[in-house]
Amino acid sequence: xxxxxxxxxxxxxxxxxxxxxxxxxxxxxxxxxxxxxxxxxxxxxxxxxxxxxxxxxxxxxxxxxxxxxxxxxxxxxxxxxxxxxxxxxxxxxxxxxxxxxxxxxxxxxxxxxxxxxxxxxxxxxxxxxxxxxxxxxxxxxxxxxxxxxxxxxxxxxxxxxxxxxxxxxxxxxxxxxxxxxxxxxxxxxxxxxxxxxxxxxxxxxxxxxxxxxxxxxxxxxxxxxxxxxxxxxxxxxxxxxxxxxxxxxxxxxxxxxxxx
Amino acid sequence: xxxxxxxxxxxxxxxxxxxxxxxxxxxxxxxxxxxxxxxxxxxxxxxxxxxxxxxxxxxxxxxxxxxxxxxxxxxxxxxxxxxxxxxxxxxxxxxxxxxxxxxxxxxxxxxxxxxxxxxxxxxxxxxxxxxxxxxxxxxxxxxxxxxxxxxxxxxxxxxxxxxxxxx
Numbered sequence: 438x439x440x441x442x443x444x445x446x447x448x449x450x451x452x453x454x455x456x457x458x459x460x461x462x463x464x465x466x467x468x469x470x471x472x473x474x475x476x477x478x479x480x481x482x483x484x485x486x487x488x489x490x491x492x493x494x495x496x497x498x499x500x501x502x503x504x505x506x507x508x509x510x511x512x513x514x515x516x517x518x519x520x521x522x523x524x525x526x527x528x529x530x531x532x533x534x535x536x537x538x539x540x541x542x543x544x545x546x547x548x549x550x551x552x553x554x555x556x557x558x559x560x561x562x563x564x565x566x567x568x569x570x571x572x573x574x575x576x577x578x579x580x581x582x583x584x585x586x587x588x589x590x591x592x593x594x595x596x597x598x599x600x601x602x603x604x605x606x607x608x609x610x611x612x613x614x615x616x617x618x619x620x621x622x623x624x625x626x627x628x629x630x631x632x633x634x635x636x637x638x639x640x641x642x643x644x645x646x647x648x649x650x651x652x653x654x655x656x657x658x659x660x661x662x663x664x665x666x667x668x669x670x671x672x673x674x675x676x677x678x679x680x681x682x683x684x685x686x687x688x689x690x691x692x693x694x695x696x697x
Numbered sequence: 698x699x700x701x702x703x704x705x706x707x708x709x710x711x712x713x714x715x716x717x718x719x720x721x722x723x724x725x726x727x728x729x730x731x732x733x734x735x736x737x738x739x740x741x742x743x744x745x746x747x748x749x750x751x752x753x754x755x756x757x758x759x760x761x762x763x764x765x766x767x768x769x770x771x772x773x774x775x776x777x778x779x780x781x782x783x784x785x786x787x788x789x790x791x792x793x794x795x796x797x798x799x800x801x802x803x804x805x806x807x808x809x810x811x812x813x814x815x816x817x818x819x820x821x822x823x824x825x826x827x828x829x830x831x832x833x834x835x836x837x838x839x840x841x842x843x844x845x846x847x848x849x850x851x852x853x854x855x856x857x858x859x860x861x862x863x864x
Binding site (some may be wrong): 586638 | 707710711713714718719721722723725726729734735736738740741743744745746747748749750751752754755756757759761762763764766768772773774775776779780783785795813814817818819820821822823824825826828829830831832833834835836837838839840841842843844845846
């Protein structure tokens, strides 16, 4: 069974081209950067102008999931932005009074996400988003590991960072507790059996991503190494002629005032 | 000042923390899986599909980024051809395992459907991983920069002028 043409043109093709757009957008050459930015804008437009209902395909449901997350994500990101730049930093500081507002926005983002989790699972006309459980269990599993790592990093590498480490440990433990609660009790809309199945499947996906991604990176490093190895030793450079030496000395004398 | 041995010890400790957390999550899932009802998710098939598709996607992305960042002095033949061939080899292997019957539950058994479902799952998981990094390190950065440090005394010192003064 082949996908419909609109999915190929307005979902898969833009996604496949996105690494090219990112690569061009970060190139040194100005013209390439412009092409990359234009390509990224076109990719965004193609994804936004999805011609059919989002509940008509698995791909559409992914876009719906992204749209559902815009609210809590924006609240969290703006909150982090305000809290970060209203702290005692010398780079583009905001008024100090904004800092509590930033933390409040971050808390709002977290509360919004919890509300979606327990009370309002993303859905269209009563049909729940099929990727929601996969996303939530992936997020909580990743948060346990990443926040735990960040906490350990703060305490091992930092200087007197106990407070920061304890907050990161709290995030890690809270994510773990929430994950276990979902697996044991479920939510209003979903039985724990579905959460357990989603979490169990996610473990397979995440482990596969680690192995497959790691293998791909090792392959890439091997290709780069082979390329470097084949380049050979560069030819020896001829020593400077007497005229060239004189010219170099002249330039040095003009600029550094050597020998005076 | 930390020596090289200290750095190795620190990173070893961090690796142990990460491994311990991964084991903790796995054991918790296994415990609840064994105790309660669960659907047959075909974890082995999902793992194999995820390995192959991650391999294809990472190599494909590296191929496109290599093309985007190439320039006239770059020696990219091995890099570009290697990543392209690795992606193609991964795609062929994926087709072979689907033909061999190692398919996912809950999706049609043709190659495209199996590919699309796994690719979407990986993209959703990628999004979740990115968000986890953003949330954790966003909060950590906000907290770390919140500490007030005493002013750096070096900032008060005058720098020496290296300009040649005319007599």
